[in-house]
Amino acid sequence: MTAGARRGAGASFRRSRTLAMAAVLLFLLYTLLPLWYLLVSATKTNQQLFSSFGLWFGGDLNLWENLAALFARDDGIFLRWMLNSALYSVLAGVGAAAVATMAGYALSKFRFRGRDATFAVIIGSVMVPNTVLVIPLFLLFAGVGLTDTWAAVVLPSTVFPLGVYLMKVYIDGAVPDELLDAARMDGASEASIFLTVVLRLASPGIVTVLLLGATSTWNNYFLPLVMLTRGEALPVTVGLAQWFDLASAGSGGQALFSIVITGALVGVLPVVALFLALQRFWQGGLASGAVK
Amino acid sequence: MTALPPAVARAPLAGAAPSRRGRGGLRGRAPGAVAPYLFLAPFLLLFLAFQVAPMIYALWLSLFRERLVGGTVFVGLDNYADVLTDPSLWRGVGNMALFGLIQVPVMLGIALVLALLLDSALVRGRAFFRTAFYLPYAVPSVVAALVWGYLYGPVFGPFAQGAEALGLGAPNFLSAQWMIPSLANIVTWQFTGYNMVILFAALQAVPRDLEEAASLDGAGPAAFAWHVKVPLIRPAIILCVIFSIIGTFQLFNEPRIMASIAPNVIGDDYTPTLYAFSLAFTSLRFDLAAALSFVIGLIVAVVSYAFLALAARAEARR
Amino acid sequence: MTTVTLEGVGKRFGGLRVIEGVDLEVGSGEFVALVGPSGCGKSTLLRLISGLDVPTEGTIRIGGEDVTDVAPKDRDIAMVFQSYALYPHMTAAENMGFSLRLRRAPPPEIGARVGDAATILNLSDYLERRPKELSGGQRQRVAMGRAIVRDPKVFLFDEPLSNLDAKLRVQMRAEIKALHARLGATTIYVTHDQIEAMTMGDRIVVMQGGRVEQAGAPLDLYDAPRNRFVAGFIGSPAMNFLSATVAASGGALDVGGAGSIPLPGGASLAPGARVTAGLRPEHLLVGPPGAGLSARVEVVEPTGAETHVALRVGGAPVLAVVRDRVALAPGAAVSLTAEPRHLHVFGEDGAALLPRRPEAPRDVLGAFA
Numbered sequence: 001m002t003a004g005a006r007r008g009a010g011a012s013f014r015r016s017r018t019l020a021m022a023a024v025l026l027f028l029l030y031t032l033l034p035l036w037y038l039l040v041s042a043t044k045t046n047q048q049l050f051s052s053f054g055l056w057f058g059g060d061l062n063l064w065e066n067l068a069a070l071f072a073r074d075d076g077i078f079l080r081w082m083l084n085s086a087l088y089s090v091l092a093g094v095g096a097a098a099v100a101t102m103a104g105y106a107l108s109k110f111r112f113r114g115r116d117a118t119f120a121v122i123i124g125s126v127m128v129p130n131t132v133l134v135i136p137l138f139l140l141f142a143g144v145g146l147t148d149t150w151a152a153v154v155l156p157s158t159v160f161p162l163g164v165y166l167m168k169v170y171i172d173g174a175v176p177d178e179l180l181d182a183a184r185m186d187g188a189s190e191a192s193i194f195l196t197v198v199l200r201l202a203s204p205g206i207v208t209v210l211l212l213g214a215t216s217t218w219n220n221y222f223l224p225l226v227m228l229t230r231g232e233a234l235p236v237t238v239g240l241a242q243w244f245d246l247a248s249a250g251s252g253g254q255a256l257f258s259i260v261i262t263g264a265l266v267g268v269l270p271v272v273a274l275f276l277a278l279q280r281f282w283q284g285g286l287a288s289g290a291v292k
Numbered sequence: 293m294t295a296l297p298p299a300v301a302r303a304p305l306a307g308a309a310p311s312r313r314g315r316g317g318l319r320g321r322a323p324g325a326v327a328p329y330l331f332l333a334p335f336l337l338l339f340l341a342f343q344v345a346p347m348i349y350a351l352w353l354s355l356f357r358e359r360l361v362g363g364t365v366f367v368g369l370d371n372y373a374d375v376l377t378d379p380s381l382w383r384g385v386g387n388m389a390l391f392g393l394i395q396v397p398v399m400l401g402i403a404l405v406l407a408l409l410l411d412s413a414l415v416r417g418r419a420f421f422r423t424a425f426y427l428p429y430a431v432p433s434v435v436a437a438l439v440w441g442y443l444y445g446p447v448f449g450p451f452a453q454g455a456e457a458l459g460l461g462a463p464n465f466l467s468a469q470w471m472i473p474s475l476a477n478i479v480t481w482q483f484t485g486y487n488m489v490i491l492f493a494a495l496q497a498v499p500r501d502l503e504e505a506a507s508l509d510g511a512g513p514a515a516f517a518w519h520v521k522v523p524l525i526r527p528a529i530i531l532c533v534i535f536s537i538i539g540t541f542q543l544f545n546e547p548r549i550m551a552s553i554a555p556n557v558i559g560d561d562y563t564p565t566l567y568a569f570s571l572a573f574t575s576l577r578f579d580l581a582a583a584l585s586f587v588i589g590l591i592v593a594v595v596s597y598a599f600l601a602l603a604a605r606a607e608a609r610r
Numbered sequence: 611m612t613t614v615t616l617e618g619v620g621k622r623f624g625g626l627r628v629i630e631g632v633d634l635e636v637g638s639g640e641f642v643a644l645v646g647p648s649g650c651g652k653s654t655l656l657r658l659i660s661g662l663d664v665p666t667e668g669t670i671r672i673g674g675e676d677v678t679d680v681a682p683k684d685r686d687i688a689m690v691f692q693s694y695a696l697y698p699h700m701t702a703a704e705n706m707g708f709s710l711r712l713r714r715a716p717p718p719e720i721g722a723r724v725g726d727a728a729t730i731l732n733l734s735d736y737l738e739r740r741p742k743e744l745s746g747g748q749r750q751r752v753a754m755g756r757a758i759v760r761d762p763k764v765f766l767f768d769e770p771l772s773n774l775d776a777k778l779r780v781q782m783r784a785e786i787k788a789l790h791a792r793l794g795a796t797t798i799y800v801t802h803d804q805i806e807a808m809t810m811g812d813r814i815v816v817m818q819g820g821r822v823e824q825a826g827a828p829l830d831l832y833d834a835p836r837n838r839f840v841a842g843f844i845g846s847p848a849m850n851f852l853s854a855t856v857a858a859s860g861g862a863l864d865v866g867g868a869g870s871i872p873l874p875g876g877a878s879l880a881p882g883a884r885v886t887a888g889l890r891p892e893h894l895l896v897g898p899p900g901a902g903l904s905a906r907v908e909v910v911e912p913t914g915a916e917t918h919v920a921l922r923v924g925g926a927p928v929l930a931v932v933r934d935r936v937a938l939a940p941g942a943a944v945s946l947t948a949e950p951r952h953l954h955v956f957g958e959d960g961a962a963l964l965p966r967r968p969e970a971p972r973d974v975l976g977a978f979a
Binding site for chain 2: 660662681682683687688689691693695696697698699708709712713756760
């Protein structure tokens, strides 16, 4: 931090700081507005949604009633949806992290024929828009009759080229070559080297990729929408959207609004909580490494 | 330094560090030869199965058509011709182009300014803001869209409520003329923080002594940001633009949610991906849907590479 | 008149005191070298002068004006950084002209001034290259060019040669000195290398632990160091230090059983006092056992023009540097003498105890036949 920025003509610096803080706080307000709205609305009954001002509470708080109604609706299918989302996310996250770590390790610490080509393909595939793949994936799965299964959602989600790249970059920096050579000299097998040395040293990166994979799967809408038709298999995103559609279509769906907004709150909480709790694993450095 | 006694120099060096391919002397086999392929295998298999195979299968399907009479027939590029001459496709592309031209620069502009502000000495509590701004990215886009849908709404939306209370008319955010900005706002809300974090990380890599040298040269923080910081994070900015272009052409979730509350505005072909979806699951024309998926991918690739080429040329001309 | 004056300057970082009570006067056009071991505060002092850091006590004046609270860019000074701090995305020419561009100087003027600086520094062929396409020495010159173009009142150098290899360092030393002679600007130069300081400075300021130990012309510091630290820091190879006590007579020093050295004519000290005797390697004369200090030869290293002889005087290691080859073998017993005027004596607090006169240079051309 330079003195030039710290003091200088004190008044002009203070003015800049005020402006800067104002801009940042304004954007903070913008960022938190919908989340605040979500929180506030989940405490309102349908009546209150219609009658009270959107950004403030409406008299008494009905959060528990809404939650009860949410989990009661359609024989408690919402809970089922939450469990599905959790299952898919965990499976996909763990799978993506495991696969990406192994591949990243190979690309980082070994020299083999086809390494550069593989690397180029992986970088290139990061540019492929995911939605372009969804309909072809559906056609493929339909062709072998595997739609409407957990595999249809989880397996494609474990392919995470960006994760491979991130792990490669992270392992480059976190695992010294000498350590691997020393382990090999001690007679350790490649598998045990990977399990004991690499996994431990690369664990922050692994957790980051796991987190990214899991949240991306939890938040995914298009893929499960296309792959799944049975109500009991849906993740929260698809289920909520269905209810939202029903609610907006009017004619008896009205009562659904408060349930939908409460469901939205509940659907958001796990991901947000996970993200906040694992902040210390978030490697800003991973992002900057990716930029190079 | 005196030389090693000849006897020592001649003796084989026991326990020398093996190269990764191994000299075969340690355990009787070369340790590293097969290992990389084994480690790479799971990813490659999954990649082939779930990224390459679908594309090949879809390509194959796109070359055929089901006829009521005669079953499935090879039609060559007819499906592609149909898709490319379909006005619905170009309407969607047009929407996306308009959307992208507004949304991407605005979002990245805000992200850049925020990143610069956080990077400067002006803002306190930058770790908190970094986390807070990144939060919307963690929110499922479906939830983001439906919450903003409520916010935009004439009934539940605080903007409409507030305007009504003041006796003013609020714009109908869900009308045809407002839909693109409304969608743009949702996407901006979701991704500005994400881009900001990428740009911020890149800014952190700028050497600190450059700022001191610049302050001696007479550059205040704003001049330094403009003349030095921004040019130095060019690669990160380009990366963000590319990702944003890719994201723009993929737009599906948000318009689909909006379609629930504004069905007259968002038709089946509002975006190319929405159109592909309706071709597949409403019209059940999987052949056309497959062809369209390829066409969308191609458009994205063309636009991305065009941008990269432009950026490279601008760099070379300096 | 661009003098630089520091009065009672001090700097604390939280509880840590880094600079204390520094008074310094740099005359207009003078080349002053700030030298000292790592952590002595010399770089911090330079940053205080530049304005990149603010002192916690004291005032700093440039050209008579109090600049203690003035921002760096308004002090009309330029600094060459140890890491050069060149803008990686700009060409050499753009780097050098950056400050002028910020001031919106007309492009022809920028071109002319950059061109002039490039000619002085032999950079004219490299102006369109980016820093990563330049060698270390060239980057260093671009950093200097950036400073020159600003035509500042004061030049500050922060260990600019530390990142260069030895040969290049020697060459750049001469170039910087020549540049100073040509431009005549007030220059403050920080280095940890005392040879650099000795050869380049009009005056040297030796620092340790945040304080100025001594300031003066290089040879003054060599001949008349005020304390043990300066004596040991200036001069290469370093001065030899031997524990001794003042003889009963008060006119000589007893060096732990190895003999005694007479004090220079007329000087006397409190008998029995514990002191440190200082003798530079190049001032020691090696002779057959007898008068002087008895010593045993350990290693003889001929370097061509001189011979470095490592000895032990009563167990303490001593280095002597003698001209020409000498017929000495390890293990030989010898005696060490020196001219009394070359003896330094330091008290228990490190202060020099004998008054010293700087040496007059030998008159090789002169009056005597």
